[in-house]
């Protein structure tokens with residue numbers, strides 16, 4: 001089965017299984033990210049208090065760690081969350097948001113990469129600063145999204161330029177990866193499926209939107225209305241074998 005066919009099936013799996021995704025999200029876009037996960041068919045939770053986060057992660061099917069508005073309490077919560085994820089075998093995605101602005105944040109992100117994330121999702125500037133250890137699926141987003149693991153790579157060229165004009169779309173793409181990780185044990189296939197689903201939904205939203213203001217709700221609608229058949233019909237993606 002191709003990665004595209006597999007993605008279509010996994011989308012149905014997300015709708016059937018409604019995975020719980022716990023997000024340690026930045027303070028800028030938590031509502032958009034939670035709405036996007038709900039639209040896709042997952043169940044978001046966003047608590048970040050150090051005394052509670054471990055309980056939430058233990059009950060979640062996957063975790064997203066986003067560094068966008070990192071502070072001392074976030075660092076503490078992230079440490080607890082990734083320990084619980086490791087102990088309970090919960091897959092997690094790292095979004096090293098804005099680590100290119102801040103050497104301490106880049107160092108923190110680099111350290112987190114040694115603590116067992118299944119997937120790194122970053123924009124080009126963030127991605128190019130980090131070195132991705134073996135065993136972590138590397139997703140570099142932009143006009144083209146490239147998913148790389150162990151010598152293989154998959155590129156998705158779906159999407160719409162308005163995505164780049166709406167704050168939080170990268171954060172939401174990381175959350176969508178976490179939702180697919182929750183139901184697909186192979187993190188490379190999960191990340192390929194997530195970027196296909198997100199890219200095709202963004203393309204559908206782009207045709208319905210007049211600008212960034214209407215693109216944002218259109219993207220939520222497209223995630224909710226996305227079907228496996230849309231992925232099969234509209235996917236623009238290629239494998240590179242290493």
Ligand SMILES: Nc1ncnc2c1ncn2[C@@H]1O[C@H](COP(=O)(O)OP(=O)(O)O)[C@@H](O)[C@H]1O
Nearest residue numbers: 123141142143145159160161163164169170173
């Ligand atoms: N020029 C573009 N054309 C189409 N899609 C884009 C473009 N730039 C970014 N995207 C999409 O926007 C989303 C966020 O990617 P990116 O802008 O790289 O991350 P971030 O928002 O974290 O900076 C991804 O789904 C990516 O595919």
Ligand SMILES: Cc1ncsc1CCOP(=O)(O)O
Nearest residue numbers: 026028068167168169170171
């Ligand atoms: C603007 C901003 N500042 C800190 S986090 C954040 C949101 C970033 O969202 P995205 O990278 O998904 O556009």
Ligand SMILES: [Mg+2]
Nearest residue numbers: 097098170171
């Ligand atoms: Mg980002």
